Amino acid sequence: MNKKKTSNVVRFNKWGYIFLIPFFLVYTIFSLIPLLTTIYNSFFENYWSGLSEIGPTFIGIDNYVKLLSAPEIWIYLKNTLIMWIGGFIPQIVIALLLAYWFSDPSLRIKGQRFFKTVIYMPNLIMASAFAMLFFALFSDAGPINQILISLHVFSEPFKFMNSVAASRGLIMLMNFLMWFGNTTILLLAGMLGIDTALYEAAEVDGATASQIFFRVTMPLLRPILVYVMITSLIGGLQMYDVPQILTNGRGTPTNSTMTMIMNLNQYLTSKNFGMGGALSVFLFIVTGLLSIIVFKINSRKED
Amino acid sequence: MNKKLVCVALTATMAATLLSACGSSAKSSSNGKVLNISAWNEEFKSRLEDHYPGYEVVDGTTGKIGDVTVNWLITPNEENAYQNRLDELLLAQEKAKADEKVDLFLVEADYAVKYTDTDYTLSIKDLGITDDDLKDQYTYTQDVVTDSKGVIKGTSWQGCPGVMIYNRDIAAEVFGTEDPDAVQAYFSDWDKFTESAGTLKDAGYHVISSCADTFRVYQNNASLPWVDGNKIQIDDNLIKWVEDSKALYEAGYCDTFGQWTEDWNKGFYPDGKVFAYFGPAWLIDFCMAADVEGSVANAGRWGAIEGPQGFYWGGTWICAAAGTDNADLVADIMKKMTCDPEIMKEIVLQDNDFVNNRPVMEALAADTSYSNAVLGGQNALAMFCAGADNIDMANLTAYDQGLLGDFQTAMGEYINGNYATIDEALAAFYTAAETRYPDLTH
Numbered sequence: 001m002n003k004k005k006t007s008n009v010v011r012f013n014k015w016g017y018i019f020l021i022p023f024f025l026v027y028t029i030f031s032l033i034p035l036l037t038t039i040y041n042s043f044f045e046n047y048w049s050g051l052s053e054i055g056p057t058f059i060g061i062d063n064y065v066k067l068l069s070a071p072e073i074w075i076y077l078k079n080t081l082i083m084w085i086g087g088f089i090p091q092i093v094i095a096l097l098l099a100y101w102f103s104d105p106s107l108r109i110k111g112q113r114f115f116k117t118v119i120y121m122p123n124l125i126m127a128s129a130f131a132m133l134f135f136a137l138f139s140d141a142g143p144i145n146q147i148l149i150s151l152h153v154f155s156e157p158f159k160f161m162n163s164v165a166a167s168r169g170l171i172m173l174m175n176f177l178m179w180f181g182n183t184t185i186l187l188l189a190g191m192l193g194i195d196t197a198l199y200e201a202a203e204v205d206g207a208t209a210s211q212i213f214f215r216v217t218m219p220l221l222r223p224i225l226v227y228v229m230i231t232s233l234i235g236g237l238q239m240y241d242v243p244q245i246l247t248n249g250r251g252t253p254t255n256s257t258m259t260m261i262m263n264l265n266q267y268l269t270s271k272n273f274g275m276g277g278a279l280s281v282f283l284f285i286v287t288g289l290l291s292i293i294v295f296k297i298n299s300r301k302e303d
Numbered sequence: 304m305n306k307k308l309v310c311v312a313l314t315a316t317m318a319a320t321l322l323s324a325c326g327s328s329a330k331s332s333s334n335g336k337v338l339n340i341s342a343w344n345e346e347f348k349s350r351l352e353d354h355y356p357g358y359e360v361v362d363g364t365t366g367k368i369g370d371v372t373v374n375w376l377i378t379p380n381e382e383n384a385y386q387n388r389l390d391e392l393l394l395a396q397e398k399a400k401a402d403e404k405v406d407l408f409l410v411e412a413d414y415a416v417k418y419t420d421t422d423y424t425l426s427i428k429d430l431g432i433t434d435d436d437l438k439d440q441y442t443y444t445q446d447v448v449t450d451s452k453g454v455i456k457g458t459s460w461q462g463c464p465g466v467m468i469y470n471r472d473i474a475a476e477v478f479g480t481e482d483p484d485a486v487q488a489y490f491s492d493w494d495k496f497t498e499s500a501g502t503l504k505d506a507g508y509h510v511i512s513s514c515a516d517t518f519r520v521y522q523n524n525a526s527l528p529w530v531d532g533n534k535i536q537i538d539d540n541l542i543k544w545v546e547d548s549k550a551l552y553e554a555g556y557c558d559t560f561g562q563w564t565e566d567w568n569k570g571f572y573p574d575g576k577v578f579a580y581f582g583p584a585w586l587i588d589f590c591m592a593a594d595v596e597g598s599v600a601n602a603g604r605w606g607a608i609e610g611p612q613g614f615y616w617g618g619t620w621i622c623a624a625a626g627t628d629n630a631d632l633v634a635d636i637m638k639k640m641t642c643d644p645e646i647m648k649e650i651v652l653q654d655n656d657f658v659n660n661r662p663v664m665e666a667l668a669a670d671t672s673y674s675n676a677v678l679g680g681q682n683a684l685a686m687f688c689a690g691a692d693n694i695d696m697a698n699l700t701a702y703d704q705g706l707l708g709d710f711q712t713a714m715g716e717y718i719n720g721n722y723a724t725i726d727e728a729l730a731a732f733y734t735a736a737e738t739r740y741p742d743l744t745h
Contacts, residue, residue, distance in 0.1 A: 049742045050417040050701050051390060072734060140558070140566045162559075162719050248561070249382070250712045253721040255731065266738045269383060269705065275741065 035284075042277030047270045055274070063278035072255070073263070073279070077286065079251075080259040083168055083243070084236025087175035092228070094176075095183035100213060102184075103191040116188075119181035130174055131245035135161075138170060164256040167247065171257060174242050179235075183228055190224030191217060226298045230291050237287050240265070335401055335628030338368070341376045341392065341408035343385040347619060348375055350460065353653065354646050355639060371632060376405070386414065393423045396626045406627040407636065410457065410620050412447045412696065413704035418622060419448050419456035420701065425623040426454045430634035436642040439660045443694040448620050457622035458641040460650065462659045463583040464690030465519065467610030468591075470570075470599055471679055473578050474606065477506045483681060487608040490579075493547065496611050500556040503578050512570045512577045513560040514548035514718055518711060520581055521547075523614040528698040529706045535736060535745045537710075537729070545714045545725060552718050559719050571598050583616050584657040584687060593677050600677045607683035613690045657687050664688050702740055709735040 042063055046055035067073055098119065101107055109115070122130070138144050138160040145157040160166040194217065202212045218225075240261035243251065249265065251258025260283050267276040342348065351358055351373075352366065359367045366373040378388045392405045410418055418424050428434075437445065437455070441462050448457035467490060471481040478489055478499075489499040500510035511517060525538035551557050560567040570577025571592045580586065587593075587607070593600035621641070623633045639646055647658040651667055655675060658664065667673050668684035675681060710732050717728035733745045 047741050048390075049740070051393065051421050051423060054742065070734075136565065139564065140560065141569055142565070159719075162721065252712065252716065253719070254716055263738070266735070269739045270741055272741050275738075 038277045038280050040277075041273045042281050044274050044277075046274045047272035049270065059274070063274045064282070067275065067278045067282060073260075073282070075255060076258050076260050076263050079168075079256060080237055080239055083171050083175070083239060083257070083259070084233070086168065086172035087179070088232055088236060090172075091176045091180045091183055091232070094180050095187050095228075098180075098184045099187035099191050100217065102188050105196070116181075116185065119184055121181065122177045123179065123182050125178075127174075127178065127241035128245045130178060131242045134170055134174055135246055138166075161247070162253055164253055167253065167257050171239075171243050171246060174246075175236075175239070178242075179232070183232070186224060186228055187221065190221045194220045222298060226295060229294050229298070233290055233294060234287055237283060237290070335404075335406070335632075336371060337402040338371050338373045338407065338629045338632055339376055339403065339405050340373065341378075341385075341389050341405050343378060343380045343409065345377065347409055347621070348377070350640065350650065350654075351636070354649055355636065368632065371629065386417075389418075393418075393624060396423070396624060399626075401628045404626050404628055405624040406629045407633050408622055408624055410448075410622055411704075412615075412618055412620070412699065413707060414701065415447050415457070415620055416450075416699050416703075417701040420450045423625050424450075424456040425625055425627070425630075426456060427458055427623065427634075427637060428455065430623055430630060430637065432458070432634060432637055432642070436638060439644065439662055440641070441659055441661060441691045441694070443615070443691070443696040444618070444620070444659050446696040447618075447699060448622065457620040458637050459618055459620040459659050460641045460647065460656075461585075461618055462657050462664075462687075462691045462694075463585065463615045463618040464657065464687045464694060465581055465583040465586075465614045465616045466607045466683060466686055466690065467579050467581055468587060468605050468607055468678075469579040470573075470577070471604045471606045472573065472599075473503070473506075473508055473576075477503055477508065477578075481606060481679075483606050483608050486606065487610075490608060490610050493611045497547075497551070497556070500551060501554070504554070504556050508576045508578050509557045509570070510551070510578050511557045512567050512575070512580060513558050513562065514544075514552055515560070515562050515567075515711060515715070516557075516579075516581045517548065518544060519616045520610070520612050520614040522707070523694070524612050525698065528700050530700045530702050530743060533742050533744060535706065535733065535743050541710065542725070545717065545728075548714075549718045559715060561715075568592075571595075571600065573597075573599060579610075581610065581614070581616075583618075584655060585617060587675070587677050588655045591677065603676050603679045605678050606681055607678050607686060609686055609690070613693045615690070615694045615696075657684075657691070661688070661691075664691070702736075702743065705739045706736055709739065 041056075043058060043060060044056040045059045045062070046053070046057070048054070101109060102112055102116070125133075136142055140157040140159060144160075145154070148154050148158065149156070158166075160170065198216055198220075199212060202216050207215065238261050239259045243257045243259055244262055244265070247257050249262065251262055260279065264276055264279050264283075267279065340347070352360055355368070357368055358373070361367055361372075364375045364377065366375075376388070376392070378385045389405075389408055392399075393408075396404055408418075437458070440458070444459045444462060445455055447459075449455050469486060474486050475481040478486060480486065488495075489502075490496050496510070503510050521540050521544035525540040527536050527538040529535065548557075552559055558566070569575035570580065580591075582590070587600070587605065591600040591605070592598040595601055599605055621637060623630070623637070627633055641647075641659060644660055644663050647660045648663045648667070650656050650658050651663065652673075664684060665688055668682065668688050671682070673682050673684065675683060713722075713728045713732035713735065714725075716722050716731070717725055722728040722731065737743055737745070
């Protein structure tokens with residue numbers, strides 16, 4: 001009797017493993033193997049000069065030394081973080097506000113479905129198309145300059161792409177516009193998952209709207225918030241498409257919009273797998289560290 | 304006929320032995336059913352469709368010559384995509400099935416050396432193209448595709464000498480004449496160019512759209528190649544371009560747009576208030592919006608002068624890929640499209656291209672019945688012919704394309720005032736260049 005029971009359990013376990021196979025197979029082929037080969041490649045000198053391959057020669061950690069001792073990588077990391085944070089702060093603030101309004105039954109916002117669709121729309125446009133659109137809008141003879149001149153804000157065209165603040169600002173604005181809708185939907189889902197009885201209880205106890213938001217909504221929203229922050233961080237560190245298209249891959253002006261992945265793309269002109277690998281591993285470690293920090297900060301109070 | 308057969312047989316064996324000596328098993332044979340042509344735009348395709356005898360269009364990417372199917376592998380240039388695909392195809396050439404091997408591919412001067420200085424391209428003489436066939440071509444077009452051992456590895460149907468293309472209406476208003484000879488006197492060297500730019504500015508015009516316009520002029524007149532061994536070197540003439548451009552921009556004589564942007568293009572229309580562009584025949588005919596109502600080109604109000612210095616810009620060369628299974632057809636296409644005076648004359652008359660055949664071009668230059676509508680009926684061919692004879696292309700390296708781009712980006716930032724000194728800009732250039740080409744140093 002006892003024996004039979006165990007075999008039943010084993011049989012169910014077997015099906016569990018079988019259903020997990022597709023995920024692990026896909027993960028191994030498309031994530032794990034590339035990850036390991038990237039690490040492996042980063043210890044070799046290996047690139048193409050024209051049509052002939054140089055290497056692969058094992059050179060230990062030379063690629064890392066070369067990468068991290070040059071000032072550029074730190075500038076690119078700084079650029080990436082500045083442009084991520086600059087886009088993320090307005091994104092999370094606006095998204096929280098919108099999600100709060102949408103989820104508050106006492107406000108009874110009309111046409112919610114319409115607004116939710118509209119704010120999500122920018123995310124449906126390809127980042128490259130979005131960047132090209134902005135490039136045309138903000139070019140020297142573009143409509144924005146024409147409007148500003150006819151309003152007498154400027155007497156001659158302002159070169160947006162030639163100013164560090166303006167070009168970084170445009171990239172932040174684009175990332176904000178593209179992602180705030182997505183964040184709103186995520187936070188809204190989190191807020192709708194909170195038991196309304198808690199709000200009612202808080203109201204009965206005489207809590208103000210802001211007290212309810214900070215004392216009830218925010219703590220219960222924390223898991224979703226952590227998820228949003230970490231996914232945004234990962235996406236932000238891998239920022240590529242918008243600045244690449246906006247500056248034609250050059251990170252102008254003075255490399256101030258050059259991100260880590262744009263730098264990686266430069267290495268790929270000569271298929272420099274060694275340096276490219278080292279850069280990717282460095283980015284992987286930075287992402288990991290920052291994710292741990294974000295996670296720790298956000299979950300500290302719960303312990 | 305018999306002689307030709309023997310000739311082909313001999314060259315084929317020669318090519319085969321040569322190649323096997325190089326340790327490559329790529330043999331060229333001549334009975335393939337599919338001719339694969341790798342290109343980055345439709346230009347050569349339309350030339351072949353219009354001028355190669357017996358070419359039939361099947362659909363957008365295929366054609367037929369006799370019983371051979373012509374398959375076009377067209378990949379755009381952007382982000383190096385064309386070269387990336389071509390590299391992959393060539394590296395896999397040995398293992399590819401006969402019908403999938405690349406037979407013919409196109410290259411530009413900026414990176415031609417990358418391909419011609421390898422065993423992946425065939426010597427055109429081995430294909431059966433003789434010195435006699437090539438005698439009428441401009442020498443520079445052969446220098447571009449001559450490898451380090453002195454073997455010619457490709458050929459071109461066009462020449463791209465450039466001229467200074469000026470707006471006749473502005474010339475008439477500012478200088479009181481629109482006659483090319485009279486206008487040339489105002490721009491015959493760089494000092495006069497700057498002086499006249501000042502006159503134009505006072506009248507509310509920019510002499511050129513962007514300082515990027517003159518880059519090719521200075522660069523072609525440089526005496527050092529970009530790379531010596533594996534050390535990047537910068538010719539004095541390039542530094543002169545930077546200094547002159549900075550002076551022009553700061554004096555308000557021109558702007559700093561990137562070429563091909565909307566801002567740069569606006570001088571193609573009268574409202575753009577741009578006096579001149581620098582460019583070869585293809586710029587005049589294909590890029591200056593000649594078919595758009597209201598453009599300067601549409602009204603035929605451009606004129607051409609030699610300007611301060613001669614230069615060339617662009618051009619397309621055709622190379623035969625080692626391992627081709629259609630060697631005869633490839634050789635015939637090269638011969639007909641780049642050596643046959645009748646076909647080449649047809650190309651000039653029909654497409655206004657500047658072809659790579661001295662007698663044809665000189666005859667047309669002397670022909671008063673030939674005129675270019677965009678240039679207000681001017682026959683600028685004599686000017687182009689003189690330019691083509693003076694082009695010197697001995698200085699090419701395999702790295703030119705990337706270095707040219709990175710240099711212009713870094714220096715553009717200096718001209719714009721984002722870098723305080725040339726040295727800062729040079730440091731940025733070296734960083735970008737050495738990231739792109741790890742084998743280079745400075």
